[in-house]
Amino acid sequence: MMRRSAYSYSESDARLSPSVDFCQGGTMSRHLGLGVKSLLIPLLSFLVALVPVLWIGSHALQDVERHFGQRFAEQYSQLHTQRMLTPLSTELALARRFGDLTVTREWLSDIDDEELKARFFAESEGFRQQFDGDDYFVVHHDSRQFYFNDGTMSPSRDPRNQLSRGDSEDGWYFRMMDSGAPTRVQVAYSPTLDTTRVWINVRVDGEDGPLGMVGGGLNFNRLLASSFDDQPLGVASYLLGREGRVLAVAEDGELQATDLSQVDEGGGVLDAAVDDPEALAEMLASARESGGEVETRTLPWSGEERVVAVSYMPELDWWLVSAVDPYAATLLEKRWLWPLMFALVASLGVVLLVVVIALRRLIVNPMRRLSQSAQALAQGRYDTRLDSDRGDEIGDLSRDFQRMADQVQAHTEELEERIRQRTADLTQANRQMSEAKRQIDDSLDCARVLQQAILPSRDMQRCAGLRHGVLWSPKDTVGGDIFVFRDFGHDRGYLLGVIDCAGHGVPGALMTMLARAAFDNSVNQVGPENPAGILEEMDRRIRRTLEADSDAHGVTPHMDAGLVWVGADKQQLTFSGAKLDLYATDGQRLEVLAGGRRALAFKRPGEFTNQTLALVPGWSCTLCSDGFLDQAGGEHGFGFGKRRFQAMLLEHAGLDPKAQVAAFLDSLERFQGKAHQRDDITLLCFQPAIEDEQDDTASATSNIHHGHDEEIPWTS
Template sequence: MGLRGKSGLWLTALLALLLLIALLAGRTGLDVFRQHFGAAYARNHALLQAQKLVTPITRELSLSQRLAELGSVRAYLRNGHDPATTFADLERFRAAFADGSAFLIANPSGRYHFTDHNDPAAARAPRYTLREDEPKDAWFYATVRSGRPYTLNVNVDDTLRVTKIWFNVLVHEDDDKGGAARVLGLAGTGLDLTRFLAEFVATDDPGVTSLVVDGTGAILAHPDPKLIEYSALTKATPERTLYRLISGDADHAALERSFAELRAAKGGSRTLEVRLDGQPRILGVAYVPDLDWYVLSAVDAGAARVIDEAALWPIALATLVLILLFAAAVSMGVDRMILNPLLRLTESARRLAAGDYGLRLSSHRNDELGELTRVFDGMARQIDAHTRELEGRVAERTRDLAAAHNRVAEAHRQIQDSIRYAGLIQDAMLPQAALARALPERHFVLWQPRDTVGGDLYLFREDADGFVIGLVDCAGHGVPGAFMTMIAHAAFDQAVQELGLADPAALLARMDVAIRALLPDAAAGRHLATNMDAVLCRVDHARGRVSFAGAHLDLYHCVAGVCTRIRGDRRSLGERRRGDYENHVMSVEPGAAYYLTTDGFLDQAGGMHGYGFGARRFAETLAALDAQPMHARQEILLRELREHQGERPQRDDIAVLCFTIPGRGDAPGTTYGE
């Protein structure tokens, strides 16, 4: 196919592309207009429905309040006086109410008087008596206890066999002294729910659903009566709420934020996009502050008539005609002015496009195409020169990068070897063998540095009367933390040599002095963390007691399924201000287990919200381990940590030390290990 045929195909493809772009742009624009006008339509529809709702509701509520203020009503509800006047007044208001019904309820007797157009004289005798122990009457007592001047409640009255929106207005005793007025009962009316839904919720507009919710999101009115929350007043947690119809936490948060803004503004409207019953909807929200109700209009932008699409067809046809005329003009101009001269350049251009930068072009034409040929020739020469230069530079940079990569790999290997060697040194410093010899199958150590080496250290030293066991949590991680553990170990050795093992608090105080001597004062001036948390336990076999002292670390004492957290002193070792450390002495109890932990376990982030494991949950987990053998305790504790941590990285070095006391810490028949 020749150049002219290809250009024809190119222009045809361009025309098709332009038509496709115009179609997509028109469709996108139509969707944007639908969303924009749909939002305005939803907002205006919600405001209109709210206005339709407010006028009759306000009228019925106002009449109910006037009925509750009548002296005859108060006199009758107070002591049964003047019933003829009371029921005459009740009949006058019944005739004025839109539903033709009215009621009075006496408190606390629960006498329920109801009248409607079917039997106006029925109110003279109570229809039935409400009881506080009857669940279906709970709405009345909840209304009285709430103290609110009025409430509106959707309720099914099984005795009267009616379902209405009830206007419940409190009738108070007059109190000339200004004190709290006693509640004499309720007065009000009701609106038939079917009629209410037909007049104020039902809509003939396609793609639009109207509903009414209260401040808690409970659905008070919906075209589907099955979704209405009846007797919402008596329920602490409504079941049929708008939030159950809306999918996604983000949509819930946006809806709650809109409710809060409207309540703060005491009116107005908002729009937001949500998924209602799993379908995308534009939600218009209008607030009725007098009722604390929200009127919502859910608009399906695709089904609602928010745009007259028939009026857009002439514009679309005119756009299509213009595109076709433009394509024809371009085709004729290209063929006459460009294609014919370019045929002579086709072969040369093809060779240049194939990468033949050694191609040399020449032209004697003085027009633009001649100039184009000369420009192509100059461009080919420059590309050829630049290509050669770049190839040389790439080869040189490749050699440099290979050498740099080798240097980085060698440095990384040396660092890793050093860290592994530091790990061997730190492992050799830990008293694993001494613990295994002194407390076989009566202890476990969960020691997990965040890196290969870490800042957590466990200690053990024994004498003729017993032993001292403890943990130290040094500031820092990795190699710096490991160096700090060496300082802590040296301080512990010095304290033991000078003081012996009898007094854990004295050992902590001496370690504090030694650490301050080993670390120069200049470290604090450089804002370097040099403090250490520590805990020591002295087990005295002869006296049958355990002495505990802590520097910002605690002891967990577990026996008979109860785990008690014994707090250490709040000052760490090496802090700027010196701390005083105190011994906590307790007798050895049969079956008791003692747990020491650094904050790495307690602070490990995990769970749904990324919170730490926590001391309370740690103590509860330890209490549940009481009946387990020692090796199983370690496995269960590690499993709990892994389940809590999930995919989150380890935040800090982790060390947990558990031990029981041989001969005294065992309940009869207790065994450890298998």
């Protein structure tokens, strides 16, 4: 029949060929439809006009950012200069009070007087505790004796050493005494103390001349850290000492201080980073002459344009140089750009809408109706009549399609009868398969109910001394994970844990029945206070059960387990695990009690030991099967992993166990994404209620999440 039909088409070839040629030509020319073209033309016009607007707007925005960059650099320099001077001013005032003490002047005038010496060192101890560096020094001018005490040394009233004008390391003292300056602040590395300090030196004069010098030191690195602890991105700060030497650099959130023990007279110069050293030198000189005013200028800096601010600290003879990248630092809120973008997009939408409506009414809609009619014919709806009343090419094409449809309909009806018979046969076979599937599903549902019946949900709810939350999510309808609980009364305690059997689905569920029976018998045999003994007894019973069956040698019966005993005194818990760890955290610290290296019933018997952990209010304990840690997800499809799991425990430790389990499940689902669940997952989070912190039974709730049947959530 089909071959005769093909032959009948060839007989009418001369009559159908004009319409067929027209249809084929129209199809080949529609790589881009008329609707798409009607969108592209106004869109391209809009883009052409948008280019100069964006160019002008970007340059205007750069000028605005440069202006804000100058103001930001100036304020940043003023703020951090003040933050550095404030502790120095405090230390300087304290050192001056130390030098102005009557007992200081009296003792330096007569250092051999033991009574004055005792009074002076008693007063000095109080000043040492107030100095930032926890130290002080005294120099007697006539004898050149140097006294020094700090919090790390044993207090001494004897001189540590004697200064010498010929020793270069002692030159600081003689230079200041020769200069006649009353105070001086200097940064220096002390080989004796092996530290860099900001030394506050105060000269002490008597009626007949200089008596000596007193002072203390600030920790240089700590001073820098407190002054630049909020270094933003896009800002580089340089602290310059005398002669323009670099003392410290703060950039990209990192602070690097110059190692003065390796460099003479301060650090290196700043010329390597500055493309115009002469301009920077002018700014340094101008800042010194202005007496505290901030100098700002735009300079080339490391090959790029930077807004540079320079402020001078006369107390230290230091400069603070700040180089701000106005395009990297957050200087300008750009939220006002969104309304402008929205207005441009709205204008484009209005133009496109007008053009599309006009084109669709005139051209696209008539062509679409013709296409829909042809599609209906191709789908076998031969009662659809084409619009053949038009006198143009579309009308000719419609009439040719209608004649073709009448010929195809006759052949289609014959084929439909054959298909109808074969469909009836397939329907019968499908019905039989559906019945078999229904029986299997009913069996699995029954198995799921039976497995859930062995879960101790209600027993855990009735335990008033326990706050807990549970995540139980089998990979299939039933699974190989269970959690266990035995309450031995308020005067004795309770035992709880997680068991992860090998496999999942029906085999895993059968293994959980064996595991539960072995657990109950082992607890009755050994007692609940010895989790390690329970695991050893379970291992022995499972091996004996499976070895008694000759067909079980090809089975992999091993299982991971973790058990926790909490006694009635609530002072500590006892844990033992077989390849299962116990995690305990308060949000700040994380304790991990590692389980044994061998699983239960795996090749050779393992050794299990009891571990104890003191119970502290606010700490949460968590047991988890490996299905949680091994769940694939993320960008690269790797497992969830212990590091991410431990970070998750620390993040949510402040919540109650029920809220923690909900947060854990949310973290796992977001990490998992569209990936399939890889294994059964069981997680038990609990907080043993300590003394008067016990809640009522209603607060001890748990969420049991069943991953296979979301419509029936389990709670207990």
